[in-house]
Every structure is written in C-alpha cells, then in structure tokens.
Amino acid sequence: MSGTVGAPVSRIEGLSKVTGEARYAADFPLAGLAHGWIVQSTIARGRVESVDAGAALQMPGVLAVVTATNAMRLQDVDDGELLVLQDQQVHYRGQTVALVVGDTLEQARAAADGLPVEYQAEPHDVLLSASHPRLFAPDHVNPNLPTDTLTGDVEAGLAGAAVTVDHTYSTPAEHNNPMEPHATTAFWDGDRLTVYDSNQGATRVHQALVRLFGLEDSAVRVVSEHVGGGFGSKGGARSQAVLAAMAARMLGRPIRVVLSRKQLFSLVGYRTPTIQRVRLGSDRGGRLVALDHQVVEQTSTVYEFAEQTAVFSRVMYATPNLSTSHRLVALDVPTPRWMRAPGEAPGSFAVESAMDELAEACGVDPIELRIRNEPVTEPEGGRPFSSRNLIACLREGASRFRWAERDPRPGTRRDGQWLMGTGVAASTYPARSAPSTASVSAQEDGSFIVRLTAADIGTGARTALTQVAADELQVPMDKVEVRIGDSDFGPAMIAGGSMGMASWGWVVVKACRQLIADIDRCGGVPDDGLVARADTADDIAAQADLVRHSFGAQFAEVRVDVDTGEIRVPRLLGVFAAGRIVNAKTARSQLIGGMTMGLSMALFEESLMDAEFGDYLNHDFAGYHIAANADVQRIDATWIDEEDDQLNPLGVKGIGEIGIVGTAAAIANAVYHATGQRQRHLPIRPDRVLSP
Amino acid sequence: MPERVATLSPIRLSVNGREYQLELDHRTTLLDALRENLDLTGSKKGCDHGQCGACTVMLDGRRANACLIFAVAAQTHDITTIEGVGAAGNLHPLQQAFIDHDGLQCGYCTPGQICSAVAMLAEVEAGWPSAVTPDVAAGPVDLDESETRERMSGNLCRCGAYVNIVAAIQDVVG
Ligand code: FES
Numbered sequence: 113m114s115g116t117v118g119a120p121v122s123r124i125e126g127l128s129k130v131t132g133e134a135r136y137a138a139d140f141p142l143a144g145l146a147h148g149w150i151v152q153s154t155i156a157r158g159r160v161e162s163v164d165a166g167a168a169l170q171m172p173g174v175l176a177v178v179t180a181t182n183a184m185r186l187q188d189v190d191d192g193e194l195l196v197l198q199d200q201q202v203h204y205r206g207q208t209v210a211l212v213v214g215d216t217l218e219q220a221r222a223a224a225d226g227l228p229v230e231y232q233a234e235p236h237d238v239l240l241s242a243s244h245p246r247l248f249a250p251d252h253v254n255p256n257l258p259t260d261t262l263t264g265d266v267e268a269g270l271a272g273a274a275v276t277v278d279h280t281y282s283t284p285a286e287h288n289n290p291m292e293p294h295a296t297t298a299f300w301d302g303d304r305l306t307v308y309d310s311n312q313g314a315t316r317v318h319q320a321l322v323r324l325f326g327l328e329d330s331a332v333r334v335v336s337e338h339v340g341g342g343f344g345s346k347g348g349a350r351s352q353a354v355l356a357a358m359a360a361r362m363l364g365r366p367i368r369v370v371l372s373r374k375q376l377f378s379l380v381g382y383r384t385p386t387i388q389r390v391r392l393g394s395d396r397g398g399r400l401v402a403l404d405h406q407v408v409e410q411t412s413t414v415y416e417f418a419e420q421t422a423v424f425s426r427v428m429y430a431t432p433n434l435s436t437s438h439r440l441v442a443l444d445v446p447t448p449r450w451m452r453a454p455g456e457a458p459g460s461f462a463v464e465s466a467m468d469e470l471a472e473a474c475g476v477d478p479i480e481l482r483i484r485n486e487p488v489t490e491p492e493g494g495r496p497f498s499s500r501n502l503i504a505c506l507r508e509g510a511s512r513f514r515w516a517e518r519d520p521r522p523g524t525r526r527d528g529q530w531l532m533g534t535g536v537a538a539s540t541y542p543a544r545s546a547p548s549t550a551s552v553s554a555q556e557d558g559s560f561i562v563r564l565t566a567a568d569i570g571t572g573a574r575t576a577l578t579q580v581a582a583d584e585l586q587v588p589m590d591k592v593e594v595r596i597g598d599s600d601f602g603p604a605m606i607a608g609g610s611m612g613m614a615s616w617g618w619v620v621v622k623a624c625r626q627l628i629a630d631i632d633r634c635g636g637v638p639d640d641g642l643v644a645r646a647d648t649a650d651d652i653a654a655q656a657d658l659v660r661h662s663f664g665a666q667f668a669e670v671r672v673d674v675d676t677g678e679i680r681v682p683r684l685l686g687v688f689a690a691g692r693i694v695n696a697k698t699a700r701s702q703l704i705g706g707m708t709m710g711l712s713m714a715l716f717e718e719s720l721m722d723a724e725f726g727d728y729l730n731h732d733f734a735g736y737h738i739a740a741n742a743d744v745q746r747i748d749a750t751w752i753d754e755e756d757d758q759l760n761p762l763g764v765k766g767i768g769e770i771g772i773v774g775t776a777a778a779i780a781n782a783v784y785h786a787t788g789q790r791q792r793h794l795p796i797r798p799d800r801v802l803s804p
Numbered sequence: 805m806p807e808r809v810a811t812l813s814p815i816r817l818s819v820n821g822r823e824y825q826l827e828l829d830h831r832t833t834l835l836d837a838l839r840e841n842l843d844l845t846g847s848k849k850g851c852d853h854g855q856c857g858a859c860t861v862m863l864d865g866r867r868a869n870a871c872l873i874f875a876v877a878a879q880t881h882d883i884t885t886i887e888g889v890g891a892a893g894n895l896h897p898l899q900q901a902f903i904d905h906d907g908l909q910c911g912y913c914t915p916g917q918i919c920s921a922v923a924m925l926a927e928v929e930a931g932w933p934s935a936v937t938p939d940v941a942a943g944p945v946d947l948d949e950s951e952t953r954e955r956m957s958g959n960l961c962r963c964g965a966y967v968n969i970v971a972a973i974q975d976v977v978g
C-alpha cells in the first residue's frame with residue numbers, strides 16, 4: 113500500500129470548522145452555567161487596599177465577587193501568574209484583582225465595570241533601556257540554555273578584522289493575539305474537576321490544576337478538542353483556567369471565564385521588547401573572524417522569563433571568535449512569554465540584518481556571504497549537525513526568485529512613486545522532541561483508535577497523525593481515528609517549540625509498531641480488541657548528542673512609496689529544509705502562516721508602553737494592527753527533500769516556527785535595497801521610512 | 805423583583821429561517837444571543853469590538869458584525885449564520901473551497917470569513933465598487949485577487965490563511 117505521509121491531505125476537521133460545528137472552549141452549553149468577568153488593576157505597582165463588593169452583589173444576577181480576601185487558597189506553584197487572587201500585591205497594570213460572577217455575561221460584566229477597588233499605589237518602572245541600572249544576568253535563558261557563551265576572543269577578533277559592522281537593532285513588544293481569546297469552561301462533579309480549556313497542550317494545564325488545587329492526577333480532566341490558535345500564548349495554563357475552576361468550586365456551578373481582547377494584552381504573555389547590539393568582524397571577502405551578539409530584554413516581577421534571543425548566533429555562522437549574552441530587567445509589567453519562535457524571531461532580525469550590512473560593506477552578494485560563512489560544525493560548542501541544508505535552501509530560493517538578475521545597488525529602481533527592492537535572510541529553528549505517551553487500539557471491525565494528548569491549534573496535527581498511524585498500520589486513513597486534546601489520554605508534549613509532530617509522531621509510530629507486534633503474537637485481533645501503549649521517554653533520553661535544526665532561506669520583494677512611506681510586499685518566498693514533511697497541504701499553510709506573521713512583525717506590530725499609566729496603550733485590533741488580507745500578496749513556501757535519520761522515526765523536524773524566522777530581516781533588507789536607508793528598528797513604520 | 809424585570813425584553817429573532825422567542829437582557833448583543841441563548845456557536849467572538857470579523861453574520865443577506873448589534877435591534881432582520889450557510893452533505897461552494905484550498909488553520913476566523921465571503925460575492929454581483937476598484941463607474945466589478953483581498957480585509961486571520969482564503973474564493977468565482 114502506498115503511504116499517505118507526504119501527501120497533500122485536507123484537514124480532517126475541516127468540515128466541522130467550515131460549518132461552525134467545531135466547538136471551542138467557550139462553545140459548550142452546560143446547564144446552570146454562570147459567567148465570570150475579570151476585574152483588572154488600574155495601577156502598575158502597589159497594593160489593593162479594599163474591594164467594595166456591596167453594591168455589585170445587590171445587582172440582579174450577580175452571584176459572587178471573588179477577591180484576595182475570599183478566594184480559595186491555592187497550593188504554591190513556580191508560576192506567580194497562576195497564583196491568582198492569593199494576595200493584595202499588584203505587580204503590573206492589568207493584573208487580576210477580582211472576578212465577578214453572574215448568571216449572565218451582561219450581569220457579570222456590568223458589575224465588574226463598576227466595582228470600586230481602592231489601591232495604595234507605588235511609583236512604577238516600566239521602561240526598558242540598555243542602560244537600565246537593574247539589568248542582571250539570568251541563571252539561564254528559555255528553555256534552559258546558557259545565558260552567555262564565549263568562544264575565542266571577540267575583542268581581539270574585531271580589532272584585527274578588515275571589515276566591521278557594529279549596530280544596535282531593536283524589536284518592540286509584540287502580542288500573540290490568537291483569534292480565539294483564552295477561555296475556560298469549568299465544572300466539578302463531586303471532587304472531580306473538568307475544564308474545557310483553550311490551550312496548546314492539555315497535559316500542562318492538567319499538571320498546573322492538579323498542583324494548584326492539591327488534587328490527584330485522576331481528579332482533573334482537561335479537554336481541548338479545538339483550539340483557535342495560540343502562537344505560544346497558550347503554551348501552559350493561564351489564569352482564566354484557575355479562576356474558572358476556583359469559582360466553579362466556590363459556587364457549585366459550572367463557570368465560564370473568557371478573556372476579552374483587551375485583557376489578552378496583559379494576562380497571557382507577549383514577546384519581550386529587545387535591544388540587540390550586533391558586532392561582526394570579517395576579512396575583505398566577508399569571512400567572519402568575530403561575532404558578538406548582546407541582548408537586553410525585560411521580564412516581570414511575578415515570573416522570570418528570559419527570551420533566548422541570541423541563540424540564533426550560536427548556530428548560524430562559522431567564526432573563531434563568538435560571544436552571546438542576555439541581560440534582563442524585571443519591570444512592573446505583565447510577564448512576557450513565548451511568542452512564535454521565541455529567541456530566533458527577534459534574534460534573526462538583528463543578525464540577518466547585520467549580515468546584509470556586512471555583505472554591503474564587503475561588496476559581496478548576501479547569498480554568497482552566507483555560503484562563505486557556512487560552518488562544518490556548530491559554531492558555539494563544535495557538536496556535529498544531524499543535517500544542515502541552509503546552502504541548498506539559499507540556492508533553490510535564489511533560482512526560484514531569479515536572484516541572479518538582481519542589481520545590488522540600493523535605491524536605483526523606481527516605478528512612479530514606488531521604489532523597489534529585494535532582500536534575503538536565513539532562517540533556523542531547533543528540531544527537538546519531548547517524551548510523550550499514546551495508545552492505539554485495534555477494534556473488532558478492523559478500524560483503529562489512537563489516543564494521545566496532542567493539540568491541534570491549527571497546525572493540522574490531527575490530520576498528520578492520522579496519516580502517520582494509517583501508514584504504520586498499513587490501512588487507509590478512514591480506518592484510523594485519532595483522538596486528541598484530552599488529558600485523560602496520558603501525558604504528552606504540547607504544541608510548542610515546533611516539537612509537536614516530532615514528539616507525537618514518534619510515540620504514535622512506536623505504539624502502532626507495538627500493536628502490530630501484539631496482533632502478530634495473538635494471531636489476529638481478539639474479539640474484545642487489543643490495545644498497545646507507548647512512551648518515548650527512554651528513546652529520547654538515548655538520542656546522540658547532536659545539533660538538530662531546520663534551516664531555511666526567505667526572499668522578499670518590496671515597494672516603498674516615496675511620498676507616504678507605505679511599504680507593500682508583492683512577493684515573499686520561503687524555502688525550507690525541515691526534514692520530512694508529513695502533509696504537503698497543511699505544511700505549506702503553516703509555513704505561509706509563519707511568514708505572514710513575519711510580514712506583520714516587519715511592518716505593523718508594536719505594543720506601545722504608556723510610561724505614565726504603565727501598561728500597553730494599543731490593546732485592541734484598531735491600535736495593534738496585525739496583517740489583514742490586503743496587506744498580504746503573493747507568498748510561496750516550499751521545501752527541499754531532506755532525509756535525517758538522527759531525529760525520530762518519522763524524520764520530521766517541525767515547521768511551526770521557522771516560517772517567522774528571518775522574514776522581518778528579509779523585508780528590512782529589501783527596504784534597504786529599495787531606498788538605500790537601513791531599518792534597524794521594527795516595525796518599519798512609514799515615519800521611519802520617511803525620516804530615517 | 806422589579807429591577808430584574810426592567811432589564812429584560814421579549815425578543816423575536818429570525819435565524820436561518822427559524823423563529824425564536826426569547827426574553828433577553830437589553831444589553832445582550834446579537835452575537836451573545838446566538839451563542840449563549842440559541843446555541844449557535846459557529847459565530848465566534850474574537851474582539852467584541854467590530855475589529856476582527858470573527859462574528860460576521862448576514863442580516864437580510866448583508867454582512868454585519870454580530871458583536872456590534874444589540875439583539876433587540878436585530879428583530880426586523882432575517883439573520884443567517886454559518887449554520888445556515890450550509891451543513892455536512894449540503895455545503896455551500898465556498899465552504900467546500902475553503903476545505904479544498906486549506907483556507908483555514910485553527911478555524912476560529914473561518915465561519916466569519918465564509919459568511920463574509922458569501923455576502924461579498926453578492927455585493928460584487930450587485931456591482932458595488934471597493935476602495936481598489938479602478939473605475940467605480942465602469943460597470944461590473946472584476947473580482948480579481950486584489951479586489952478579493954480588499955473586500956475580505958474586515959476578517960482578520962491570525963493563522964495567516966489569507967493566501968489560501970483568496971485562492972478558495974477565486975476558485976468559486978471561477
Ligand atoms: S467579534 Fe465582532 S468583529 Fe470581532
């Protein structure tokens with residue numbers, strides 16, 4: 113039987129999504145359901161003195177006002193954002209200070225809007241700067257990587273370099289903004305808690321609720337069948353799940369808590385702003401002799417999150433002298449967390465822009481410059497790569513994009529009021545796997561059911577896993593049902609870090625092979641069926657110590673309006689080397705989706721800190737613009753065949769994040785080529801184009 | 805309780821060809837009425853502010869953001885939601901095209917995109933120009949990619965499915 117892995121299969125749940133049948137976390141009707149509405153602090157630092165619930169409780173339909181004085185006590189966990197309503201301290205503007213519960217959404221919201229909260233305010237500190245007096249070196253950067261690295265002697269390398277580039281680049285705070293706001297519907301059945309929750313992995317939400325409420329594993333069930341995007345902001349439990357579970361316990365009713373769009377700007381994470389100094393030194397031909405990447409970024413006072421922005425430099429280019437560093441300052445701001453390609457997305461903007469500047473300074477074509485700096489082994493650490501096909505991506509992209517016809521001189525192509533240019537940048541993202549469990553059961557009728565706590569947040573995971581299982585079991589896809597998004601299925605990796613398919617695919621392959629062996633041993637499927645379970649913890653621990661990364665090359669064409677500074681992007685092309693591609697249709701969509709978000713990052717996205725009040729000013733889609741349909745024109749994503757037997761049984765590297773890595777640099781480099789003006793700060797707003 | 809009575813009104817809604825009699829809070833938006841009271845959860849809430857299009861439904865065939873209309877004000881209209889556009893076995897061509905061209909990822913914006921596209925095709929049919937129509941007096945609109953993108957820009961998609969959404973609509977237009 114010819115396999116389905118690699119084929120362009122339409123999404124299995126597509127029908128339920130185009131008809132509106134698919135139910136997301138806020139879509140479950142439950143008898144007796146009540147609604148919770150979050151009240152947020154209006155100061156950035158200090159204490160809640162009092163909450164006067166009297167009038168609210170007199171309003172029709174209002175059931176409760178939950179505050180730090182009457183909230184259920186939670187067990188300690190290492191994430192302060194989840195310890196909601198446990199004390200009076202205010203750590204940032206927008207922090208939850210109360211939950212108002214009402215019979216209806218309207219009643220809860222009206223009472224929340226008028227709830228009198230008295231504060232004792234203290235002066236706040238919310239502005240990041242490279243000279244902030246409280247900068248510190250964190251113990252490690254996300255997920256658990258060294259804060260600083262040093263190979264050789266960077267200062268000596270720079271001092272002896274024939275050509276140097278030394279610039280500071282910055283990226284602003286950016287908010288994930290999945291279209292589905294975070295939502296939880298919670299109810300208790302005796303001592304068992306069930307939540308319908310919007311997340312990227314029910315396992316992590318399950319673990320958090322078990323610990324916070326001091327329950328047995330079996331006493332919590334997290335169901336997340338359909339999730340409306342996450343992009344990192346749903347990577348772990350968020351406080352709405354805790355509030356819904358708490359209120360449901362306190363009131364003995366099912367409770368739903370849905371965040372408003374505005375609340376997403378303070379309660380669920382965002383990408384930290386970054387200030388990045390990049391110094392490159394090379395010989396006249398552009399061969400690097402030194403690379404230094406210094407990053408300054410922020411965290412909150414509630415939970416330390418250190419984005420790994422400089423790690424991009426640790427894998428990309430060969431140089432004898434290489435240093436990277438991260439410094440943080442803990443501000444009175446909401447906690448930054450993962451946003452699509454944390455680390456690599458902002459880091460690549462700085463380094464891939466700097467490489468373009470170096471190419472210009474050396475008079476070397478930017479693709480050739482990257483080829484000249486291709487490393488044999490990992491630049492930091494010297495470990496071998498399991499596979500590395502950056503050059504193949506650059507060459508394939510150059511050919512498709514007709515790069516050879518490009519005139520390198522900047523600011524020379526004009527069509528009416530439009531200046532035109534093209535640019536290139538490289539992409540990379542780690543290819544990791546994490547332990548997961550799964551079961552596969554053979555049914556009497558010849559069909560199979562796979563169960564695992566995977567999440568499909570729009571990636572196509574459900575479909576891809578069905579393809580994988582069908583191939584392993586050697587049956588057509590319609591004989592396999594893959595059930596996901598239910599913590600009762602046992603622990604599994606989240607949809608994050610581009611690790612979903614690598615982790616889930618691995619365990620599904622293992623479980624299927626086990627089942628086939630069991631069927632052979634039994635001489636067929638017994639009347640009452642047969643179940644095989646698998647766990648990949650040991651397999652993953654036994655992996656060789658290699659550098660596993662996907663790579664890619666992104667090409668952009670831009671048009672810049674000389675009068676208004678408007679930038680249009682008529683064409684984007686991405687060529688990726690990401691191991692085996694399981695579903696050619698959904699993979700292309702995911703890569704294009706990442707590039708679309710990269711375009712949005714390049715041109716539009718910027719959360720502006722209001723120093724006076726201490727929160728993000730532009731907290732809706734009118735003020736925080738994400739790419740709309742008319743902002744996007746032609747985007748193509750493709751890949752080269754890449755076989756790598758050092759990854760996992762499927763040979764997949766993961767594609768959720770690499771699409772956004774390098775896009776902004778490719779566009780910025782194209783804007784330079786069009787206008788002759790460097791853009792070192794994102795987003796590339798019209799005012800920056802007009803007054804560089 | 806008199807204050808309780810004062811906040812409620814009897815409301816008649818006509819949705820997908822069915823008549824509903826409800827007693828609703830005056831503050832209830834059409835979107836919340838559909839989702840919370842009629843269990844028509846296909847219409848999604850992405851912003852509750854008229855800024856994302858996830859709640860797009862049709863009022864007498866014209867697209868509208870259900871989050872911006874109070875339910876009491878929607879009583880005179882024939883309302884069509886995604887559930888009324890087409891169901892399994894009887895899909896609207898746009899629904900099938902979204903599946904075929906993978907015009908969705910997470911699917912959260914999708915019901916709004918499809919309702920919007922259905923009404924948008926009717927607008928084009930009626931000869932309505934858009935901001936990018938070269939000559940507004942020139943008669944029938946040629947729904948090319950640029951017109952499609954412009955006319956679909958009230959429906960945000962964070963997954964970045966725009967390229968495929970445009971391809972799906974273009975396929976239906978033929
Ligand atoms: S929910 Fe109505 S426009 Fe966003």
Ligand code: FES
Nearest residue numbers: 909910961962963
């Ligand atoms: S498909 Fe996810 S927002 Fe459009």
